[in-house]
Amino acid sequence: MSSPRRSRHLSPEELMQAVASLAQYLSQSEAQLSIRGGVATSILRMQYGFVQRVTDDIDLVVQPRGSVTAGSISHWLLENFPTAFVAKEQFGVTTPAISIQRHDGFVEHVEIEMFDVGAWPNRPQYNLDDPDNDVTVISVNGVDVPIFSARWLLREKIVTAFERQGTRKEETDLDDISILLETVDVNELDLTDLEDEVQHAVVQLPESFELLSEGQVYWAFKEQLQYLDADLERHNFDWDPNSQVWYFSGEKSHTWFHDNYMLVVEDANLDTAAQNLKQRGFREAPWSYGSRDDPALYTDPKVQQSHRRVAQKYSNLDKHSVRFRFPTDDQAKARVVLLPCSYAHIAVTPESKNRFTTKPQDAPSLKRGNILYPDAELLLESFVRTLVKEPKMGGWVSSLRMWAITHLYGDLMLGDDVLDSCDDEEAKAWFNQHIRRYSGGIDRVTCTKRLGKVGYDENLARKK
Numbered sequence: 178m179s180s181p182r183r184s185r186h187l188s189p190e191e192l193m194q195a196v197a198s199l200a201q202y203l204s205q206s207e208a209q210l211s212i213r214g215g216v217a218t219s220i221l222r223m224q225y226g227f228v229q230r231v232t233d234d235i236d237l238v239v240q241p242r243g244s245v246t247a248g249s250i251s252h253w254l255l256e257n258f259p260t261a262f263v264a265k266e267q268f269g270v271t272t273p274a275i276s277i278q279r280h281d282g283f284v285e286h287v288e289i290e291m292f293d294v295g296a297w298p299n300r301p302q303y304n305l306d307d308p309d310n311d312v313t314v315i316s317v318n319g320v321d322v323p324i325f326s327a328r329w330l331l332r333e334k335i336v337t338a339f340e341r342q343g344t345r346k347e348e349t350d351l352d353d354i355s356i357l358l359e360t361v362d363v364n365e366l367d368l369t370d371l372e373d374e375v376q377h378a379v380v381q382l383p384e385s386f387e388l389l390s391e392g393q394v395y396w397a398f399k400e401q402l403q404y405l406d407a408d409l410e411r412h413n414f415d416w417d418p419n420s421q422v423w424y425f426s427g428e429k430s431h432t433w434f435h436d437n438y439m440l441v442v443e444d445a446n447l448d449t450a451a452q453n454l455k456q457r458g459f460r461e462a463p464w465s466y467g468s469r470d471d472p473a474l475y476t477d478p479k480v481q482q483s484h485r486r487v488a489q490k491y492s493n494l495d496k497h498s499v500r501f502r503f504p505t506d507d508q509a510k511a512r513v514v515l516l517p518c519s520y521a522h523i524a525v526t527p528e529s530k531n532r533f534t535t536k537p538q539d540a541p542s543l544k545r546g547n548i549l550y551p552d553a554e555l556l557l558e559s560f561v562r563t564l565v566k567e568p569k570m571g572g573w574v575s576s577l578r579m580w581a582i583t584h585l586y587g588d589l590m591l592g593d594d595v596l597d598s599c600d601d602e603e604a605k606a607w608f609n610q611h612i613r614r615y616s617g618g619i620d621r622v623t624c625t626k627r628l629g630k631v632g633y634d635e636n637l638a639r640k641k
Contacts (some may be wrong), residue, residue, distance in 0.1 A: 178495065195235065197276045197319070198261070210323060212323065213330070216234075216235045228437070228469050234289065236293070240290050247291035251289075268638050274287055275287050297631070302333060310325070313326050330357055335368070339373060339377045345621050351381050351382060351579070355382055437512045437514050440514065440548070441559075444518055450499075450515055460502040461500070462500040465492075467487040493568055532552045533550060533555075535548070538617070552594050554591060561604045561608050562601050582612065587621045590621060623639045624638045
C-alpha cells in the first residue's frame with residue numbers, strides 16, 4: 178500500500194503527470210481557466226526542449242462568472258473527487274492538492290493555488306475575458322492543458338521579478354525570463370509603462386537581452402525609451418512605422434529537483450569516469466546542457482534558432498563538462514553531467530571530508546558509497562564560487578543564482594554568515610550583496626502570490 182509523504186521535489190515527468198491529471202478533472206467543470214506561473218513556464222520548457230527547473234505547486238487562474246470562482250472550483254474538486262484531492266492549509270488558506278504516485282511508489286500531494294480577478298482586482302492580467310490575456314492549449318501526456326501564452330508569461334515574470342526584488346523568489350523569476358525570452362514571437366510583446374520593470378530585468382540578465390536583440394525579438398515601447406540610458410550600455414533605437422515598434426539597432430544589433438545528475442570528479446579521473454559510463458551503456462549527449470533534448474530533433478527554424486541562442490548562454494559549462502543520457506529509453510530525458518573539481522570548486526579534502534555523506538537525506542541505503550553528497554553550506558559555496566568565475570552572464574549563471582539564493586539560502590534558511598570562512602573574497606562579496614546582508618536582508622518567508630486578495634489578512638502570508 179502506498180503512503181503519502183512529503184519527499185523530494187517533483188521530477189519534470191511527475192510534475193507533468195500532475196498537470197495532465199488536474200486538467201482531466203477540470204475539463205468536467207464549466208470553468209474557464211488557465212495555468213500560470215512556474216508550471217506554465219515548465220510546460221513551455223518541455224515543449225521547446227529546454228532544461229527544466231523545479232516547482233512544487235500548480236497556479237491556476239479561474240474566470241469568475243456567476244457562481245464560478247477560484248474558491249468554488251477548489252471546493253468542487255475536493256467534494257467531487259475525494260480520492261484524487263486532499264485539502265491543504267497554508268498561509269491561512271485551504272487549497273486542494275492532487276495526489277500522484279511517484280516512481281518510488283509513494284504518493285505525493287501537489288498543491289493547487291487558485292486565483293481570480295474578482296478576488297484580486299489589482300491584477301487585471303487575471304481577466305480571461307480580456308484578449309490581451311491570451312491563453313494557448315498545449316498537449317501534456319495526451320491531455321489538452323490551457324496555459325497563458327509565452328508573451329503573457331514573459332510580461333508577468335518581468336513585472337514580478339521587479340516587484341519581488343529582495344525576496345528569495347526573484348531569482349526564479351529571472352531564471353524563467355531567460356528562457357521565456359526564447360519563446361516569444363517577433364513584435365509580440367507590449368511593455369509600455371513598464372520601463373522600470375524592464376530596466377531591472379535588463380540589468381540582471383544583460384546577456385539574455387543582448388542575444389534577444391540579435392534574434393530580432395522586438396519590444397513595443399512607443400515613445401517611452403528613457404529606461405535604457407546612462408545607467409546601461411547605450412542602445413540605438415529605430416522606429417518602424419509599419420510594425421509600430423522600436424527595435425534595437427546599430428552597434429548592438431547583432432529545480433531543487435533538476436532532471437540532471439551533476440557529478441563532480443577529480444580532474445585527473447574525468448576521462449576515466451566518462452569511459453566507465455560509456456562501457457555501461459550510457460549514451461553521449463554532446464549538445465548543450467541548456468537543451469534538454471537534442472536540438473536536431475526539432476525542425477521548426479524558430480525553435481532551432483532558440484536552441485542556438487541557449488547554447489551560447491551555457492557555452493562555458495559545455496566546454497568544461499561531459500554529458501550523457503541514461504542507457505534506457507524510460508530514463509531518456511535525464512542526463513549525467515560530469516564536472517571537474519577545478520571547475521565546480523568543490524573537492525573532498527582532509528579539511529572538508531566530514532562535510533560529505535554517502536547518501537542524501539531520506540534516500541534509501543546505497544550499495545556503493547563512492548558517490549558523496551556535500552552539506553548545504555558547502556554546496557552553496559560551490560555554486561557561488563562557480564558563478565563568479567563565469568566569463569559572461571547567461572542561463573547557467575541564472576540557474577546557479579537561483580539554486581544558491583532561492584533554494585539553499587532561501588528555502589533552507591541558511592545563516593547570513595554561511596560563506597564567512599570562504600577564502601574566495603569575490604564569492605563572499607557577491608553573496609553578501611545578493612542577500613542584502615548589510616542593507617536590510619531579503620525576505621525569505623512571505624508568500625507574495627497571496628498578497629492583494631480582497632479580505633485576506635496579509636500577516637498570514639508571512640508565516641512559514
